[in-house]
Amino acid sequence: MRKIYIFDTTLRDGEQSPGVNLNRKEKVEIALQLEKLGIDRIEAGFPAASPGDLEGVSAVARAVKNATIIGLSRSRIPDIDAVREALKDAQDPCIHLFLATSPIHRKHKLRMEKQQVLETAEAAIRYAKQYFDKIEFSPEDAGRTELDFLCEVTDMAIRAGATVVNIPDTVGYMTPAEFGNIFKTLKTNVPNIESIQLSAHCHDDLGLATANALAAIQNGADQIEGTINGIGERAGNTAIEEVALALATRSEYYQAQTTLNLKEIAKTSRLVSKLTGMVVPGNKAIVGANAFAHESGIHQDGMLKEKTTYEIISPETIGLVESKLVLGKHSGRHAFREKLIDLGYDLGEEELNAAFAKFKDLADKKKTVGDEDIRAMLEEKLVDTPEVYTLEKIQVHYGNQSVPHATVSIAVAGAGMKEDTAEGNGSVDAIYNAIDKVTGEAVELEDYSIKSVTHGKDALGEVHVVLKQNGVTASGRGVRTDILEASARAYVDALNRLIDKRNSPGRRDNMSLI
Numbered sequence: 001m002r003k004i005y006i007f008d009t010t011l012r013d014g015e016q017s018p019g020v021n022l023n024r025k026e027k028v029e030i031a032l033q034l035e036k037l038g039i040d041r042i043e044a045g046f047p048a049a050s051p052g053d054l055e056g057v058s059a060v061a062r063a064v065k066n067a068t069i070i071g072l073s074r075s076r077i078p079d080i081d082a083v084r085e086a087l088k089d090a091q092d093p094c095i096h097l098f099l100a101t102s103p104i105h106r107k108h109k110l111r112m113e114k115q116q117v118l119e120t121a122e123a124a125i126r127y128a129k130q131y132f133d134k135i136e137f138s139p140e141d142a143g144r145t146e147l148d149f150l151c152e153v154t155d156m157a158i159r160a161g162a163t164v165v166n167i168p169d170t171v172g173y174m175t176p177a178e179f180g181n182i183f184k185t186l187k188t189n190v191p192n193i194e195s196i197q198l199s200a201h202c203h204d205d206l207g208l209a210t211a212n213a214l215a216a217i218q219n220g221a222d223q224i225e226g227t228i229n230g231i232g233e234r235a236g237n238t239a240i241e242e243v244a245l246a247l248a249t250r251s252e253y254y255q256a257q258t259t260l261n262l263k264e265i266a267k268t269s270r271l272v273s274k275l276t277g278m279v280v281p282g283n284k285a286i287v288g289a290n291a292f293a294h295e296s297g298i299h300q301d302g303m304l305k306e307k308t309t310y311e312i313i314s315p316e317t318i319g320l321v322e323s324k325l326v327l328g329k330h331s332g333r334h335a336f337r338e339k340l341i342d343l344g345y346d347l348g349e350e351e352l353n354a355a356f357a358k359f360k361d362l363a364d365k366k367k368t369v370g371d372e373d374i375r376a377m378l379e380e381k382l383v384d385t386p387e388v389y390t391l392e393k394i395q396v397h398y399g400n401q402s403v404p405h406a407t408v409s410i411a412v413a414g415a416g417m418k419e420d421t422a423e424g425n426g427s428v429d430a431i432y433n434a435i436d437k438v439t440g441e442a443v444e445l446e447d448y449s450i451k452s453v454t455h456g457k458d459a460l461g462e463v464h465v466v467l468k469q470n471g472v473t474a475s476g477r478g479v480r481t482d483i484l485e486a487s488a489r490a491y492v493d494a495l496n497r498l499i500d501k502r503n504s505p506g507r508r509d510n511m512s513l514i
């Protein structure tokens with residue numbers, strides 16, 4: 001298998017993401033993690049950009065021992081001297097020179113003819129060659145450069161002393177077929193092309209950065225440039241983790257591999273996200289929070305039977321502990337049962353079906369159903385009390401300028417559906433007064449407490465109440481996403497328990513749920 005060298009530019013092109021600014025300490029922290037990941041070459045910054053960046057590149061050059069450290073430079077002597085200064089302590093330094101070659105850049109930006117471009121780049125490479133053994137040269141916007149001129153520039157760079165020629169698709173304009181063809185053309189038309197390494201640097205403006213990098217590999221590229229999490233100028237760069245995992249997963253197809261320590265990928269991704277402040281989208285390939293999460297019942301069933309049905313990469317490969325089965329409204333019984341077993345519940349078929357129906361009801365109201373939601377849902381009724389009263393419906397009218405009132409409908413065992421309305425000094429009070437009117441029970445509310453079971457706007461609310469009647473107390477519990485409904489259910493639950501106690505006076509109070 002051919003080795004593909006990985007050139008990480010998180011600290012240079014990645015830092016060009018709007019809003020990202022890494023200080024010296026942060027650059028070193030990321031660079032040391034990149035070293036652990038096994039990155040071959042680390043572009044630490046653009047030393048001529050600012051004294052701070054020069055210092056950052058210097059600090060990385062001093063800290064990292066097992067990777068080539070690179071500084072970017074325009075084809076200008078002061079920039080090259082800044083890289084010399086920044087890399088003077090590097091064990092394995094390399095300068096990355098660039099000059100745009102496309103007609104658009106030549107005409108509008110550089111205002112140079114082809115010949116001037118050739119001469120300027122050659123002079124820069126020859127000057128740098130006095131100080132650096134390793135020189136990478138990039139014809140910026142190579143993707144939009146005439147192919148014959150690109151061959152001429154590459155030939156010049158090799159003769160002047162470049163050791164790597166990098167082909168940037170600076171504006172993410174290429175298709176995989178076109179980009180691959182550039183490498184094929186350079187390989188066949190440029191003399192001594194085998195004496196240097198060819199590299200690809202892609203941008204993601206059309207979402208093709210990874211596809212283009214892989215096409216370059218298939219057509220002879222030795223090195224891929226990219227960033228962790230695909231951050232970078234505009235839409236970003238090739239995501240290194242995507243290329244690495246594509247090669248690892250489809251090695252039989254690409255016949256090429258990296259020497260990255262893939263188990264460090266998740267950790268590196270988290271660190272880069274934390275220090276750059278660039279949040280990784282949930283659906284981002286390889287490192288997104290959902291990349292190994294399965295929500296729908298059919299997929300979860302497949303995963304429980306055999307993980308390879310829905311996972312082409314195991315999460316352990318990139319250093320994650322395990323895949324996640326996320327319970328939500330698309331989940332099925334297999335995943336639900338598995339979760340209950342994990343949580344220590346052993347339900348019979350009938351109980352499982354009842355719990356599953358409740359779960360689906362909850363999942364319709366919540367984005368995801370977590371462990372605490374399930375525990376709260378299952379433990380809503382710890383003791384199976386006969387239901388004299390079953391809450392069917394509540395309707396609350398509340399306004400801060402008016403007296404709240406509530407209507408409740410309750411199915412009463414042996415007496416059918418009853419409904420009544422009452423006012424109160426708050427919504428819960430109005431509900432409780434309406435329940436009292438429907439049931440005709442004279443009870444005192446001894447205690448009321450409410451807590452959030454989980455976090456977020458759609459968290460479950462858990463209400464506990466204690467009711468007292470003729471010296472007998474009973475507690476009840478209600479759990480719902482809506483706290484008014486949870487309050488009503490807790491009250492009705494406590495009423496049923498009171499009646500149960502009344503009907504079996506000798507029984508010990510085993511109902512306290514608080």
Ligand SMILES: CC(=O)SCCNC(=O)CCNC(=O)[C@H](O)C(C)(C)COP(=O)(O)OP(=O)(O)OC[C@H]1O[C@@H](n2cnc3c(N)ncnc32)[C@H](O)[C@@H]1OP(=O)(O)O
Nearest residue numbers: 046048049050073074075076098099100109110140170233
């Ligand atoms: C595709 C890429 O990602 S390339 C890297 C992009 N990264 C950056 O630009 C980040 C760091 N840059 C900076 O801090 C600043 O742009 C600096 C310090 C490098 C230069 O700042 P200034 O001297 O104020 O120039 P400014 O950025 O406004 O303009 C760029 C100049 O460099 C020229 N230039 C652009 N690329 C090159 C090159 N590769 N080699 C030589 N000259 C170049 C431009 O033509 C322009 O020249 P002009 O002033 O004669 O018109």
Ligand SMILES: CC(C)C(=O)C(=O)O
Nearest residue numbers: 098138140141168170
């Ligand atoms: C400096 C070069 C390689 C670059 O970043 C680009 O062209 O996108």
